[in-house]
Amino acid sequence: SAVISQKPSRDICQRGTSLTIQCQVDSQVTMMFWYRQQPGQSLTLIATANQGSEATYESGFVIDKFPISRPNLTFSTLTVSNMSPEDSSIYLCSSAGQETQYFGPGTRLLVL
Amino acid sequence: GENVEQHPSTLSVQEGDSAVIKCTYSDSASNYFPWYKQELGKRPQLIIDIRSNVGEKKDQRIAVTLNKTAKHFSLHITETQPEDSAVYFCAAGGGADGLTFGKGTHLIIQP
Secondary structure (H helix, E strand, O other), X not given: OOXXXXXXXXXXXXXXXXXXXXXXXXXXXXXXXXXXXXXXXXXXXXXXXXXXXXXXXXXXXXXXXXXXXXXXXXXXXXXEOOOOHHHOEEEEEEEEOOOOEEEOOOEEEEEO | OOOEEEEOOEEEEEOOOXXXXXXXXXXXXXXEEEEEEEOOOOOOEEEEEEEOOOOEEEEOOEEEEEEOOOOEEEEEEOOOOHHHOEEXXXXXXXXXXXXXXXXXXXXXXXX
């Protein structure tokens, strides 16, 4: 399985600011995804990060709030924009060679 | 879109007994069904998965069964041990799609 790292591992941010989360995979992968896990909850897919094109967002998530980049097959970023306390969550990236998905360690975000 | 229901939300079993967690899905196009184990403060870890062309898969004490007709799949853990205590998530998806997760089952192994 691919080794996935994320930066930062955690952060505390003020409302109205933005945070960019980085995800690095140690090998080229076909698919990369971003998920959100709110405290004590399950995982919810935010979007598919497409290499060289705009991300594909799930219902309830929009590009203005969660802009995503994927400049190559091993790296992606997720920005959480104009944050509010409701954005406090764990954000996880995942990678998939075919269908099997492995997760990064997550970024724990607290918005005050 | 896909909808995954998972039951029970909490399961307490005696050490050494078996545990069964059940999931149903709604989208007949889903063809990939993984199970993840998540310990407190850690990332979800893939423990077993099954594809729609297979009815059952086993890996040591863990097995998964799939009934495509009923859109139902289950996780079976035998001879449970204290280290099996965690939250377990089922998911459904396939191809280039991301995964839709169930709400999770908190498995408690009683000594």
